[in-house]
Amino acid sequence: MDLKAKNSLLATFSENPKLDLFSGKDSPGKTLLEKGAACEKGKEAVDSENSNQDEKWVERDLLNLSESKGTASKRQAEEDFQESEKRPKLETLKSNLRILESKDGGKPRKISRPERILREILSESIISIAQTIHELPEETLELTKEYLRNLISTPEKKAELVGLQNRLEMRSDLTKETLSKCHKDQLKILVAVRTSLKSFLSRNIRLPMTDMIEIFLFMRCRNMNCKSLLPVDDYDCKICSGNKGFCSSCMCPICLNFDCASNTCSWIDCDVCSHWCHVACGMQKNLIKPGPSLKGPSGTTEMQIHYIGCGHASEMFGFVKDVFLCCAKEWGPETLIKELDCVRKIFRGSDDSRGKDLHIKAEELFIRLQNKMMPAADVCNTILWFFNVEALNTPPLSR
Numbered sequence: 001m002d003l004k005a006k007n008s009l010l011a012t013f014s015e016n017p018k019l020d021l022f023s024g025k026d027s028p029g030k031t032l033l034e035k036g037a038a039c040e041k042g043k044e045a046v047d048s049e050n051s052n053q054d055e056k057w058v059e060r061d062l063l064n065l066s067e068s069k070g071t072a073s074k075r076q077a078e079e080d081f082q083e084s085e086k087r088p089k090l091e092t093l094k095s096n097l098r099i100l101e102s103k104d105g106g107k108p109r110k111i112s113r114p115e116r117i118l119r120e121i122l123s124e125s126i127i128s129i130a131q132t133i134h135e136l137p138e139e140t141l142e143l144t145k146e147y148l149r150n151l152i153s154t155p156e157k158k159a160e161l162v163g164l165q166n167r168l169e170m171r172s173d174l175t176k177e178t179l180s181k182c183h184k185d186q187l188k189i190l191v192a193v194r195t196s197l198k199s200f201l202s203r204n205i206r207l208p209m210t211d212m213i214e215i216f217l218f219m220r221c222r223n224m225n226c227k228s229l230l231p232v233d234d235y236d237c238k239i240c241s242g243n244k245g246f247c248s249s250c251m252c253p254i255c256l257n258f259d260c261a262s263n264t265c266s267w268i269d270c271d272v273c274s275h276w277c278h279v280a281c282g283m284q285k286n287l288i289k290p291g292p293s294l295k296g297p298s299g300t301t302e303m304q305i306h307y308i309g310c311g312h313a314s315e316m317f318g319f320v321k322d323v324f325l326c327c328a329k330e331w332g333p334e335t336l337i338k339e340l341d342c343v344r345k346i347f348r349g350s351d352d353s354r355g356k357d358l359h360i361k362a363e364e365l366f367i368r369l370q371n372k373m374m375p376a377a378d379v380c381n382t383i384l385w386f387f388n389v390e391a392l393n394t395p396p397l398s399r
């Protein structure tokens with residue numbers, strides 16, 4: 001490509017919002033958002049979803065909305081002339097767009113208006129979006145949020161969401177200072193994309209702007225029930241330092257999701273480093289397995305969880321027993337089934353007799369309860385009796 005052709009392509013590139021979205025810098029032309037606002041304000045329908053047309057022509061329509069109707073035919077003539085003159089370049093741009101879109105993880109496809117607005121919010125400068133979002137009708141903003149909500153909750157669209165997150169990742173202008181100039185809905189959208197949490201889009205969210213900004217910048221936990229300042233650890237932990245936004249007070253180092261579960265055998269914390277772990281995630285990674293007994297007679301084994309952060313092994317029998325003795329009376333049948341299911345799975349590979357007995361007992365009670373062969377209250381009493389008798393027979397082992 002010669003220099004002239006390249007310059008001309010670049011010029012059109014930056015005029016075309018579809019393409020400039022990817023540069024992450026200010027567009028010299030009017031942005032789609034601005035156009036959208038103008039469009040809605042003028043109550044004039046312009047089909048910005050028509051991807052067969054160059055955005056440029058739509059933009060001209062919008063810019064001309066304020067003109068008197070008399071100039072319309074003149075404008076049309078101008079456009080017809082320019083359109084025929086620029087068609088080859090348009091083809092080049094379309095193919096560029098296709099390449100860019102396929103880089104985004106998807107096949108070439110039609111981009112809807114809410115999606116374009118969303119992309120613009122994520123790509124254009126904070127200030128320009130903050131200004132135009134004020135003028136955007138509530139309805140349009142709602143449609144954009146709805147599009148994002150759908151994107152977050154549809155597993156098949158994961159690649160698309162990751163593409164948007166990567167785009168945010170590439171921007172260097174998103175600092176505490178610039179973000180403080182955000183429109184509140186703009187910030188909600190930025191945070192929701194970054195955290196993959198649609199709860200940030202809620203109308204009822206009552207988080208101060210500063211908290212939202214800190215969540216966006218990975219300085220604060222995204223779990224609204226936790227909101228710890230990050231990192232929580234004051235020591236050099238490879239999990240906390242290796243995962244942006246990871247909160248050891250409430251997140252699982254394996255699936256990286258937060259959990260606020262309590263009174264359950266399915267969510268366990270380490271005595272040494274206080275990091276949590278889903279028992280199901282630990283089993284998936286083979287972190288729950290028999291190991292040499294920590295406090296029992298030498299040469300014996302017990303079921304342990306090995307924490308990936310600190311490498312500490314913690315025995316499971318005492319933990320499960322404590323949870324049941326403390327909470328089982330309060331559980332309904334559904335919870336009791338889930339907890340027994342968890343226990344039978346934890347102790348499935350036991351080598352020691354205690355672990356084996358617990359596995360057999362939990363399995364038996366789980367089946368009886370599930371098949372309604374035994375009332376929940378009886379199941380509960382039986383497992384509590386098992387733990388109490390076991391406690392009489394062996395010296396207590398603390399976790």
Ligand SMILES: [Zn+2]
Pocket residue numbers: 233237238239240241248275309
């Ligand atoms: Zn940590």
Ligand SMILES: [Zn+2]
Pocket residue numbers: 221222223226227228247248249250251258
């Ligand atoms: Zn947290």
Ligand SMILES: [Zn+2]
Pocket residue numbers: 252253254255256257277278281
């Ligand atoms: Zn997990």
Ligand SMILES: [Zn+2]
Pocket residue numbers: 270271272273274275307309310311312
């Ligand atoms: Zn630990």
